[in-house]
Amino acid sequence: xxxxxxxxxxxxxxxxxxxxxxxxxxxxxxxxxxxxxxxxxxxxxxxxxxxxxxxxxxxxxxxxxxxxxxxxxxxxxxxxxxxxxxxxxxxxxxxxxxxxxxxxxxxxxxxxxxxxxxxxxxxxxxxxxxxxxxxxxxxxxxxxxxxxxxxxxxxxxxxxxxxxxxxxxxxxxxxxxxxxxxxxxxxxxxxxxxxxxxxxxxxxxxxxxxxxxxxxxxxxxxxxxxxxxxxxxxxxxxxxxxxxxxxxxxxxxxxxxxxxxxxxxxxxxxxx
Numbered sequence: 698x699x700x701x702x703x704x705x706x707x708x709x710x711x712x713x714x715x716x717x718x719x720x721x722x723x724x725x726x727x728x729x730x731x732x733x734x735x736x737x738x739x740x741x742x743x744x745x746x747x748x749x750x751x752x753x754x755x756x757x758x759x760x761x762x763x764x765x766x767x768x769x770x771x772x773x774x775x776x777x778x779x780x781x782x783x784x785x786x787x788x789x790x791x792x793x794x795x796x797x798x799x800x801x802x803x804x805x806x807x808x809x810x811x812x813x814x815x816x817x818x819x820x821x822x823x824x825x826x827x828x829x830x831x832x833x834x835x836x837x838x839x840x841x842x843x844x845x846x847x848x849x850x851x852x853x854x855x856x857x858x859x860x861x862x863x864x865x866x867x868x869x870x871x872x873x874x875x876x877x878x879x880x881x882x883x884x885x886x887x888x889x890x891x892x893x894x895x896x897x898x899x900x901x902x903x904x905x906x907x908x909x910x911x912x913x914x915x916x917x918x919x920x921x922x923x924x925x926x927x928x929x930x931x932x933x934x935x936x937x938x939x940x941x942x943x944x945x946x947x948x949x950x951x952x953x954x955x956x957x958x959x960x961x962x963x964x965x966x967x968x969x
Contacts, residue, residue, distance in 0.1 A: 728752075728939040735935050751939035754926075759914070760940055763922035768947060770835050770918065771900040777840040778847050778896045779889065785844075786851035787877050791863070801852070807845035812838070812905055820909055834910035835918070839900050847892045854888025855881055894952060901948050919944040 723740040728751055730744045738745070789801045812819075819838050820829075828834040858881065866876045882889070907918040923944075926937040 724938050724942060727935055728942050730935055732933060732935050751933075751935040752943070754933070754936045755940045755943060758922075758925050760919070760922055760925075760943065762915075763917050763919045764944060764947065766832060766916060767901055767918045767920075767944070770832055770839070770903075771897045771948075773832070773836045774840045774843065774900040775893050775896050777836065778843050779892065781840075782844055782847035782851050782892060783882065783885075783889070784877065785848050786855050787873075787881050789848065789852045790855040790858075791873075801848070804845045804848045807842070808849075812842050816905065816909055819906075823910055828910075830911050830913055830916055832916055835903070835906045835916075836900075838906050838910070839903055840896075843896045843899055847896060850892050850895075851885065851888050854885045854891075858884050897951060898948060 719741060726742075726744055727735050727740055729747045729749070731746055731748050731750065734746060785800070785804070788797055792798075823829055823834045823838070828837065862880060862884075863876065866880055871879070902920065903918070904920045907916075907921050911917065911921075919940075923937060923940055926933045926940060
């Protein structure tokens with residue numbers, strides 16, 4: 698059966714492409730122009746001169762170390778969140794007691810607590826643990842504030858698993874741990890991918906915890922490293938945007954590989 702083209706949907710998609718594409722083009726366009734001429738013709742005009750000096754400036758500043766630190770923080774945060782949120786979500790879905798319900802409500806309460814409101818107690822705790830000015834001082838608070846959303850998303854995805862499958866595993870004599878590893882985790886891949894991507898984004902774009910919990914160059918993340926291109930008397934805008942472009946590429950690659958599972962996980966968390 699031949700279907701008619703949906704011209705309004707195509708036009709809307711083209712407009713949306715322009716809305717997304719023009720800022721990205723302006724970002725790349727400015728990043729490849731010299732500092733002395735990038736404002737001559739405007740941000741969306743074709744560059745008269747293309748240079749890689751801005752990227753060399755970024756590399757010479759040690760920005761790759763900041764990207765590496767941020768990648769370590771993001772990966773460690775994702776591992777900690779998944780290691781805790783997956784069994785918690787499983788317990789929330791399969792548990793029937795008041796303790797399980799109370800724990801779930803406690804995690805939901807965590808959604809209403811902004812990190813800015815508890816930054817001083819967090820700083821004192823991190824300092825007492827000896828994690829100040831270390832990457833762990835960023836990983837642990839970031840993981841703690843990512844847990845409420847992660848438990849919510851994972852429990853929503855796990856509720857889509859039919860009760861017949863749980864009963865079949867019980868009839869086979871499977872323990873709760875085996876059921877979690879062989880049934881729940883494989884069938885919750887979309888929710889796990891959603892949780893991983895959002896947790897990584899939160900860790901990658903975090904600013905408050907790196908600002909408060911670290912002070913040395915060895916532990917600086919990309920969100921703080923961007924300030925190297927801003928001074929009291931001005932900003933090296935092309936180099937700054939080159940650094941932004943370089944810092945966005947790793948998390949963009951992660952998103953491209955996980956986008957299908959990410960969309961499926963969001964649909965499952967919203968309820969079907």
